[in-house]
Amino acid sequence: MSPKESVIPVFVPHYGCPHQCVFCNQRHIAGTKTPCKPEDVIRILKAAAAIPSNGKRRQLAFYGGSFTAIPAKMQEELLGAAQRFIDDGTIFSIRVSTRPDTINPEVIERLIRFNVSTVEIGAQSMDEKVLRAAGRGHSRQDVINASKMIKDSGLHLVLQMMTGLPEAGEDSDIITATQLADLKPDAVRIYPTVVVKDTELYDMWAKGEYKEHTVEAATVLCAKIVPIFDKAGINIIRLGLNPSEELSGDLAVCGAYHPAFGELVRSRIFLDEAKALLKGIKEGSDVILSVSPAYVSQLIGQGKANIKILREEYGLKSLRVKQDISIKDRQIRVFIAK
Incomplete structure (x- = not known):
């Protein structure tokens, strides 16, 4: 998404989703238990219209459930409620979030007819074993088929993946990232697994059947995944779950939730790159690392953690x-002080 664009979110909590994934308590993630109605869409967009856009183009986004699994009539009612706001310029288009196995030519035609421009697909994994363990109810091939239909139609494609799901390992998640990049989406979201109360995953964790995906483990792993998308020129529009009252409260009991997770990952990437550059350096050296002003804080790390690690590991x-x-760009230049 361009810096000159913004999203107006409307949550469709779990309605239409045919499966209960082990990690999901969608009512809590979406922050509401009330089904979305056309009048809700109108109310939200009227409120948005009253606020100056400050030159940003605004897009309505239906999040929180599998939009295209909702009955067709309700899809059309919700999308139809937004059309007048496209006509008057309040919003320029619509995006929806859905499952890969609910995309077909009829659905694509409906989305285009109602001015949807972006479809976000919850792929989560490309490993069949992981998909089964997570209770996703769709296959790797469903992700491939849906992605092709969306791209062939001219719609923008966003793919979502998760790390640390049951039965997933580092290799599995890296392969998922590589295979998603091969589908050439316009953007991706990367969500490390968080254990939320009132989910099957919580019960598995409580019984010792699932080992939590820690912030540290997720940071190290995502520092290997992010460059896959960066090198492919694919925009990462989200890295880690959005901070919310629900997740920052007592519902998220463990797992890779951190309000600045993306910053942790980018900082870890800098640490890994600095380690590669300093390999073989003489112990006791005085070193200067130069970087673009935009990335100084990421290279230093939170609480100067990267500086401490590099000094100790290489005896600087x-x-x-x-x-x-x-x-x-994100290049690091190394200078050895004389």
């Missing part, structure tokens, strides 16, 4: 980070 006498405006 000193390590400083300097801004260099001539560096335009």
Whole structure:
């Protein structure tokens, strides 16, 4: 999504979703138990219309459930409620979030007819064993088929994946990222698994049948996954679950939830790159790492953690980070002080 665009979210909590995945308590994630109605869409968009857009184009987004699994009549009612706001310029288009096994030519035609421009598909994994263990109820091939239909129709495709699901390992999740990148989506979301109360996954964890996906483990893993999408030129529009009252309260009992998870991952990537550059350096060296001003904090790490790790691991006498405006990307330049 462009920096000059913003999203107006409308949550469709679990309605229409034919499966209860082991990790999901959608009512809590969406923050509401009330089914969405056309009048809710109108109310939300009227409120948005009263607020200056500040030059940003706005998009209505139906999140929180499998939109295209909702009965067709209700889909058309919800989408239809937004059309006048497209006509008057309040929003420029609509995006929906759904399951891969609920996409077919009839659905695609309906979405295009009602000015949907973006479809987000919850792939979660491309490993059949993981999909079964997570109770997803769809296959790897369903993800491939849905992605092709969406892209062939001219709609924008966003793919969502999760790390740390039951039966998943580091290799499995990295393969999933690689295979999703091969589908050439316009963007991706990466969600490490969080154990939420009132889910089957919570029961599995409580019985010792599932080992939590910790923040540390997820950070290390996602630092290997993010470059896969970066190198493919695929925009990562979300890394980690959105902070919310529900998840920051007592519902999220364990797992890889951190309000600044994306920053942790990007910082870890810098740490891994710095380690590669410093490999073989003479112990006791004075080192300067130069980086673009935009990435100084990520290279330093939270609480200067990366600096401490590098100094100790390589026995450096000193390590400083300097801004260099001539560096335009995430490159690190190493200087050994004389």
